[in-house]
Amino acid sequence: MTRVVLLGATGSVGQSALAAIEAGGFELVGIAAGRDVSGLAAIAERFRPGMTVLADPAGGAALASRLGPLGLASDAGPAAMEALAAMEADRVVVAIPGFAALRPTLAAVDAGRIICLANKECLVAAGDVVMPRARAAGATVLPVDSEHNAIFQVFENDALGAIRRIVLTASGGPFRTWTHEAMARARAKDALKHPNWSMGAKITVDSATMMNKGLEVIEAHHLFPVGIERIGVVVHPQSIVHGMVEYADGSVLAHMSNPSMVTPVAHCLHYPDRGGAPVSPLDLVATSPLTFEAPDETRFPALRLAREALAAGGHATNILNAANEVAVTAFLNDRIGFLDISRVVSDTLECLAHRGGASATVDDVESTDREARDVAERLTYACSAA
Structure with missing residues (x-):
C-alpha cells in the first residue's frame, strides 16, 4: 500500500x-x-x-x-x-x-x-x-498544480528538441471583463468570487490579478527545460483545457479535464500508473463552447512583472513572491486597493533592484525574502496613508 x-x-x-x-x-x-x-x-x-x-x-x-x-x-x-x-x-x-x-x-x-x-x-x-x-x-x-500537471502529462521528454513551446491556460479570474476603473473599486469579497475554482483566499486573489499565472510561468521554467521564451499563456475562461505542448510537426497535445484539483493530485499519487478519482466525467458538449483569448497585460500587469523578474534572474523572483504575499494580505485586510497589489510588487522590485547574484542556499533565499517583505510592508502602509 x-x-x-x-x-x-x-x-x-x-x-x-x-x-x-x-x-x-x-x-x-x-x-x-x-x-x-x-x-x-x-x-x-x-x-x-x-x-x-x-x-x-x-x-x-x-x-x-x-x-x-x-x-x-x-x-x-x-x-x-x-x-x-x-x-x-x-x-x-x-x-x-x-x-x-x-x-x-x-x-x-x-x-x-x-x-x-x-x-x-x-x-x-x-x-x-x-x-x-x-x-x-x-x-x-x-x-x-493543474496547469503544470497538464503539461507534465503531454510533455514528451524524449522529443525535447522538437518542442516549440508550452502553453499554460488561465481562467482570467473574476475580473476578466472588468474595466480598469471598476477594478480600482474592487474589494476582497469581489476578488474571492472565482468563476470556476474553489481555492484558498491567497491563490484566488492571485488569480484575480493574474499573478497566479505569472508565478506559474516561473514555476514552469524550473520544471520544463524549454527556455523562458517558449513558455506561453492563453486565457481560457472555461478552465477545461489546462495546458498544451506544441511540437515541431504542428501537433498540439492538450490536457483536458473538469476544473477539480482532485484530478492532478490523483495523477501524482498513482504515477506512473493510472488510477481512479472521485470526479465527474468531462462532457464536452455541456461545456462548449471553449474559447481562448490573449492575456491583457495592461489591465493585469502582474503577469508582465513575473516575466520580467524571471528574465532578470538572481533574487528577482523571490522578491516578487515575497512582495506579492505581503500585498495580497494587505488587500484582504482592506489596507490597500486591488490595483495597489501589482504596484507594491513593482515598487518592491525597483527598491531591491540592486540585489544581484543567485540564491545559492536556503539562507540566502530566506534573507532576501525577509528584506523584500519589510520593503513591501512599508509600501503597503504608504498606499493606505495616501
Missing part, C-alpha cells in the same frame, strides 16, 4: 488530496496543517495517521489534548514539520500555501522522497535551490 504524507491537510488542495487518497486506497501516515487545530484533529480522527503535526507551536498542547486520549501521536513547530516531511513514505504531498512550505519541502527533497508539489512559491522563490538539491538527492518532483 502506498504510504502518503500530506502537508497542508486542512486547505482546499489538502481536501482534494484527502478525497484522492481515500478513493485510491492509499495509507495516510502523516498529516500537517498551519494553525487549524480543530480541522486537523478531525482529519486525524478520521484517518488515524501515525503522526499529526501543527506548524504553529502555540497550538501544540490543544492538539495533543484532543488526539492523546485517542492514542494518536502529535507534535508542533517548524522542526516537527520538517521531520514529518522527511518521514518514511512513498509520496509527500506539499499543499502548504506560500513561502512557509520551503523548508518542509527541502526536508522531503533531502530525504529523496517522491514529492507531489502543489505549492508554487517553493520554485518561484527558490527553484535554483530546490531543483539541484532534488537531483542530488535522487528526489522526484511531480507537479500537482
